[in-house]
Amino acid sequence: MTIRIGANPIGWSNDDMTELGGHIPLEQCLREAQEAGFVGMELGNKFPRKSETLKATLAEYGHSLVSGWYSSELLTRSVKDELLNLRPHLDLLKGCGADVLVFAETSNAIHGDINIPLSKRPVLHDKDWVEFGNRVTEIGDATLAEGVRLVYHHHMGTIVQSEEDIHNFMRVTGPSVHLLLDTGHATWGGADPATLAGRYKDRISHVHTKDIRSDIMKKAADKNMSFLEAVIAGVYTVPGDGMIDFTTTLKELQGYQGWVIVEAEQYSEETSALSFAKLGYANLVKYLQEANLLD
Template structure:
């Protein structure tokens, strides 16, 4: 397994304001300096980086610059993360337009993975049919990824209709898309990340690692997530792709957070190799 880091920590996540009135233009974006982020990630000992669709799109306006930055840092672009509501029939074509654009960017810059989140919670509540809508949309996402030579995976996320274990079960029994377990989101949703990895052994396509304590996301080793069991589960299901540290924000230097997580993960991986 190789270890990467998401650039989100270098500024958190925002969206494009044009998306309020034009769904096709809505993207995720980290407002920080991506040149600094990639250099910090490489200096902390990571081999790859995952980025949001908006940041890759910004750099794609100067493709030689992103290619040069990846070459300079020695980082591989592991994946591109995007997302959508996926439950509103009328908006879906424009949302899939954005997903296709993210897939094109991922292919252009050599990424392996298209990571998607989403599944809107309606103001009036969530009908069971929304899980069918979400699953059908995710199958289309999977098709788009395959067309571009990518693997696609779904990331259960707080504030969506797929938070807790029962909701995770609902979507992965209805859609064929791969699974990107995020240790902190699954734990915050009331699940056991290691158990959910073991429950869907053939669906794991990508892994996000972050820690959690009292509802706060933290660098690895600073919260309550049992990463020894998580990594044991990952090995048991035969997963051997990227492990991506993904921390939404940090009260301090994001480079420090990256170093803390990398050092902790190295220790846990070494201990696991010895047993």
């Protein structure tokens, strides 16, 4: 598969805070994503959960299913129990032809709680990394055996947030586990996305492109904000509307094949999701072309 450009519905309706865009119908999201140029969508909370219905809904607007976020709890439950919990989601992805599973540990995550500042985010002790990595690898082995690659989503407010966290995670996981490179979460977490791309390009099988507004990122730190407070303030935006050098980052991914997703949280009722989708798509195409990843 060559590079295809998809979108995440969080640009229309925020799953972590349904007050943001909760009134926007799924059909509007799919129609506007198609109008902007996208050919695939990741899952959101408004999507059907039966594969035939989901495929038909997406196809009506020219979309394929890209993947969908899965919240794991491997710190508190066994691999066996996790696989049982994952089964309906994995079957949905397989039934719709998706070949990557967006996976993140959330058993103690704080990104969904507006009252907990990011300074209080969970941290995994050194002695616990190997066991956690072994468990994720077991899940990755199992899903890859069914044709779906586990791609781990490093994320603000979780145990894999910082540059050191990402390096630790990649060190303790096996070859079945790949990285979802998220430019916005990497930057906010203190890592350089281009450096991550260069170091781990052989184990990057999914890419989320979101930009960062540097002034709001600084404000979030100065005021000890929670993740959701910063999102509402507008810390995230579409590619080309913030501080990240996407061309340099994408140049580090020569040979990459798969989906590149515009995944930028909606943060304002006054913001037109369609206008931002069009801006993000146009800028991403330009950056991919500049990086010689797209004709």
